[in-house]
Amino acid sequence: xxxxxxxxxxxxxxxxxxxxxxxxxxxxxxxxxxxxxxxxxxxxxxxxxxxxxxxxxxxxxxxxxxxxxxxxxxxxxxxxxxxxxxxxxxxxxxxxxxxxxxxxxxxxxxxxxxxxxxxxxxxxxxxxxxxxxxxxxxxxxxxxxxxxxxxxxxxxxxxxxxxxxxxxxxxxxxxxxxxxxxxxxxxxxxxxxxxxxxxxxxxxxxxx
Ligand code: TMP
Numbered sequence: 436x437x438x439x440x441x442x443x444x445x446x447x448x449x450x451x452x453x454x455x456x457x458x459x460x461x462x463x464x465x466x467x468x469x470x471x472x473x474x475x476x477x478x479x480x481x482x483x484x485x486x487x488x489x490x491x492x493x494x495x496x497x498x499x500x501x502x503x504x505x506x507x508x509x510x511x512x513x514x515x516x517x518x519x520x521x522x523x524x525x526x527x528x529x530x531x532x533x534x535x536x537x538x539x540x541x542x543x544x545x546x547x548x549x550x551x552x553x554x555x556x557x558x559x560x561x562x563x564x565x566x567x568x569x570x571x572x573x574x575x576x577x578x579x580x581x582x583x584x585x586x587x588x589x590x591x592x593x594x595x596x597x598x599x600x601x602x603x604x605x606x607x608x609x610x611x612x613x614x615x616x617x618x619x620x621x622x623x624x625x626x627x628x629x630x631x632x633x634x635x636x637x638x639x640x641x642x643x
């Protein structure tokens with residue numbers, strides 16, 4: 436029996452996802468909840484090794500290989516981290532999950548959503564996040580906000596049109612799952628976004 440709740444955070448670079456993740460975790464802990472923070476791709480020993488391969492600029496792979504590796508990491512993540520934590524009653528917050536596969540591999544790379552849906556069903560069965568916060572920001576603004584001093588990874592080095600497709604993919608997915616995915620306008624100030632996140636969380640806490 437699953438007792439905890441599963442929350443995922445999504446968005447293109449520069450949407451403020453990491454800052455809001457910290458805020459969300461603080462709010463949950465203030466409510467006396469046990470929180471497990473994790474990320475995708477990654478979250479397990481094998482998953483982090485797959486992440487390194489997936490993000491390495493030197494990796495050359497077919498888009499389907501990329502999708503399969505994302506889902507392989509996810510299978511491990513569910514088995515070793517997410518499901519055990521939920522069974523213990525913890526709240527799991529994951530920095531990205533399957534919506535990212537539909538946005539990046541689906542819309543971004545052009546893989547069919549039918550194939551991704553098969554992988555989703557295979558790897559997750561019926562497990563879906565209880566809540567997904569999608570921080571939406573126009574691609575140009577997101578790029579202006581990001582100031583990375585290191586070399587860009589395999590995804591960060593993509594062109595603006597790629598990220599435009601990714602953003603469109605997220606918005607499409609949000610339309611498909613309006614109850615689960617909350618689109619948050621991340622052009623707002625950090626504090627306004629924080630308030631919106633707190634409001635959404637309050638509704639979820641009331642339901643539990
Ligand atoms: P991060 O740096 O925000 O943690 O994300 C790692 C990168 O992996 C990011 O560019 C998005 C990408 N990604 C996918 O392409 N598909 C996926 O399923 C996931 C989880 C992430």
